[in-house]
Amino acid sequence: MAHQKYTQIYTILKQRIESGAYQVGQLLPSENTLIVEFSCSRNTVRRAISELVRDGYVQTHQGRGVCNIFQPIEQASYTMGTIESFRETARRTGQNSGTRVISFERCRADDAIAALTGFAVGTELFRLGRIHDLNQRPIIYNLSYLRVDCMPDLTAEIASGSLYRYLEEELGMVIVTSKRMITVERATEQDEKWIDMGEYNCMAVLTNQVYNSQGVMFEYTQSRHHPSIFRFQDNAVRRAGE
Amino acid sequence: MAHQKYTQIYTILKQRIESGAYQVGQLLPSENTLIVEFSCSRNTVRRAISELVRDGYVQTHQGRGVCNIFQPIEQASYTMGTIESFRETARRTGQNSGTRVISFERCRADDAIAALTGFAVGTELFRLGRIHDLNQRPIIYNLSYLRVDCMPDLTAEIASGSLYRYLEEELGMVIVTSKRMITVERATEQDEKWIDMGEYNCMAVLTNQVYNSQGVMFEYTQSRHHPSIFRFQDNAVRRAGE
DNA sequence: GCCGATTTGTCCGTATGTATC
DNA sequence: CGATACATACGGACAAATCGG
Numbered sequence: 001m002a003h004q005k006y007t008q009i010y011t012i013l014k015q016r017i018e019s020g021a022y023q024v025g026q027l028l029p030s031e032n033t034l035i036v037e038f039s040c041s042r043n044t045v046r047r048a049i050s051e052l053v054r055d056g057y058v059q060t061h062q063g064r065g066v067c068n069i070f071q072p073i074e075q076a077s078y079t080m081g082t083i084e085s086f087r088e089t090a091r092r093t094g095q096n097s098g099t100r101v102i103s104f105e106r107c108r109a110d111d112a113i114a115a116l117t118g119f120a121v122g123t124e125l126f127r128l129g130r131i132h133d134l135n136q137r138p139i140i141y142n143l144s145y146l147r148v149d150c151m152p153d154l155t156a157e158i159a160s161g162s163l164y165r166y167l168e169e170e171l172g173m174v175i176v177t178s179k180r181m182i183t184v185e186r187a188t189e190q191d192e193k194w195i196d197m198g199e200y201n202c203m204a205v206l207t208n209q210v211y212n213s214q215g216v217m218f219e220y221t222q223s224r225h226h227p228s229i230f231r232f233q234d235n236a237v238r239r240a241g242e
Numbered sequence: 243m244a245h246q247k248y249t250q251i252y253t254i255l256k257q258r259i260e261s262g263a264y265q266v267g268q269l270l271p272s273e274n275t276l277i278v279e280f281s282c283s284r285n286t287v288r289r290a291i292s293e294l295v296r297d298g299y300v301q302t303h304q305g306r307g308v309c310n311i312f313q314p315i316e317q318a319s320y321t322m323g324t325i326e327s328f329r330e331t332a333r334r335t336g337q338n339s340g341t342r343v344i345s346f347e348r349c350r351a352d353d354a355i356a357a358l359t360g361f362a363v364g365t366e367l368f369r370l371g372r373i374h375d376l377n378q379r380p381i382i383y384n385l386s387y388l389r390v391d392c393m394p395d396l397t398a399e400i401a402s403g404s405l406y407r408y409l410e411e412e413l414g415m416v417i418v419t420s421k422r423m424i425t426v427e428r429a430t431e432q433d434e435k436w437i438d439m440g441e442y443n444c445m446a447v448l449t450n451q452v453y454n455s456q457g458v459m460f461e462y463t464q465s466r467h468h469p470s471i472f473r474f475q476d477n478a479v480r481r482a483g484e
Numbered sequence: 485g486c487c488g489a490t491t492t493g494t495c496c497g498t499a500t501g502t503a504t505c
Numbered sequence: 506c507g508a509t510a511c512a513t514a515c516g517g518a519c520a521a522a523t524c525g526g
Contacts, residue, residue: 004494025457030510041496046511059418059457062511063503067457069419071360118313176301177311178478184426184446184469202444202469204426215267215301215309227426227444234476236420246513272491283515288492304492305522 009038009048017057017070027065028058056235096135102194103129104156106148117145117220118209124148128159131194134229138195141203141224150218174213181207182232185224195226204230251280251290259299259312269307270300298477337377344436345371346398348390359387359462360451366390370401373436376471380437383445383466392460416455423449424474427466437468446472 013028022028029037034045049066052058059067090097107113109123119125125145132140144163146154151171158166167173183205187197195203203224210219255270264270271279276287291308294300301309349355351365361367367387374382386405388396393413400408409415425447429439437445445466452461 006494032510043497044495047494049511053419056419056421059453059455060511061455061504063505063509065504065510069453069457069459071459176479177298179298180476180478182424182474184444184472186442186469200426200428200444202426202442211301211311213301213303215311217313227428230426232424232474234422236422237418248513274491285516286514289513291492302492303523305490305524307491307523 005038005040006044006047009034009040009045010051013048013052014057017052017068022068024068024071026068028068030065053237054235090134098133098136099160100131100133101128101156101160102131103127104159113145118217119145119147119220126154130159139226139229141191141194142221144219144221147216147218150212150216176211176213178208178210183207191224195224197226200227202227247280247282248286248289251276251282251287252293255290255294256299259294259310264310266310266313268310270310272307295479296477340375341402342373342375343370343398343402344373345369346401355387360459361387361389361462368396372401381468381471383433383436384463386461386463389458389460392454392458415460418453418455420450420452425449433466437466439468442469444469
């Protein structure tokens with residue numbers, strides 16, 4: 001893709017910033033200057049800039065200009081605001097990765113599962129346990145509940161590959177939104193059975209509720225990460241109304 | 243504030259959604275309908291909607307409409323996209339909170355500090371250590387480095403109150419952007435000296451680089467939380483270009 | 485499968501307000 | 506004070522996706 005004008009401008013400006021074209025604290029060219037350079041409308045430039053703000057590259061200041069705040073320290077480790085699978089992360093960072101299915105069964109949401117996941121009581125679910133290996137070392141223990149009616153033909157074999165590739169390419173399902181929560185929990189017996197915890201006795205727990213294009217939550221996943229490989233980054237922008 | 247039209251529309255629509263006016267999966271009124279209702283332009287409606295998307299209330303679908311995905315179930319979990327602040331946690335759980343300064347000194351960034359914080363070597367800094375108590379129990383160990391030239395008159399006394407209130411109200415500094423990172427680390431001797439860790443041997447570490455309106459990073463803070471009280475939430479939206 | 489109506493996505497141009505210098 | 510720069514808001518045009526007939 002990247003066929004839209006604002007995406008092209010966003011990409012060009014981002015590259016300039018990352019390549020060090022502007023010092024930290026320096027102002028970028030004004031909107032009017034960029035309008036001339038890219039021969040486009042003001043809205044298009046502004047949209048590109050607003051995405052740079054969202055991604056933490058620049059700040060805007062009314063009456064002053066657009067200010068570079070990018071520091072090449074340790075960027076690009078874990079892009080936030082997007083949904084990225086374990087496999088994508090591994091590929092991007094150039095490491096070996098593997099996924100093993102350790103349990104796969106059908107169940108029905110009882111009170112406990114409903115309270116945990118947010119699925120309604122009685123919903124038919126697949127319960128899927130997986131281990132992710134990074135460089136042959138077990139690193140993430142993954143427990144998912146998946147709506148049967150969204151993927152009736154799911155098998156353990158399919159789940160051992162990329163679940164998202166199957167859902168998107170085979171079923172044509174479009175994943176749009178996900179709600180995430182990060183907590184830190186004591187490692188359970190189950191964790192220690194599968195993950196080599198070393199001297200750590202806690203897990204970084206990423207809880208994920210994923211919605212498809214119909215607006216229905218079809219997946220609940222708890223990813224229990226070994227602390228040493230867990231990192232989460234984002235940028236917070238001050239909003240309009242305080 | 244909230245004087246802008248798009249903010250008003252955003253607030254009204256959000257209230258309708260939260261009050262259960264639309265079922266989960268149901269479409270909101272079309273943009274044209276909203277234009278008539280609020281007698282405004284299409285862009286204004288679209289901007290309000292895009293903020294609802296950002297906050298995880300709705301999804302948009304070209305050719306179909308705007309779909310409600312808000313579930314009141316997890317409303318109990320508070321503000322989104324933010325880390326529940328220490329004070330908020332205390333208020334929510336109805337507990338006492340307090341802040342103690344345990345160290346306050348001036349220093350200059352050496353290689354180690356520069357590598358840790360991102361400040362240039364040689365920058366004059368305040369080094370501020372604080373403990374947050376919840377119900378008289380120490381819960382968060384807080385280590386901050388602050389640029390002296392941004393707040394030359396800072397004292398330990400001021401730091402024992404709300405640092406941000408001082409910076410914003412007294413110095414007129416506007417905080418715009420902050421880059422955050424969440425990791426999980428082994429508790430250090432320093433941690434255990436100050437925090438009652440119980441059976442946990444890890445800390446939830448929130449690293450924060452805060453920028454003012456000049457685009458200069460004026461604060462680096464490492465907040466080391468007791469795992470039992472740490473929680474982070476946000477929404478991820480699939481972007482345009484893959 | 486096609487067509488047309490509806491709906492959101494992108495892009496343009498313009499005007500006015502407000503903060504900074 | 507004027508010039509510059511970003512923020513908000515309006516209006517219009519066309520593209521792309523969806524849905525019903």
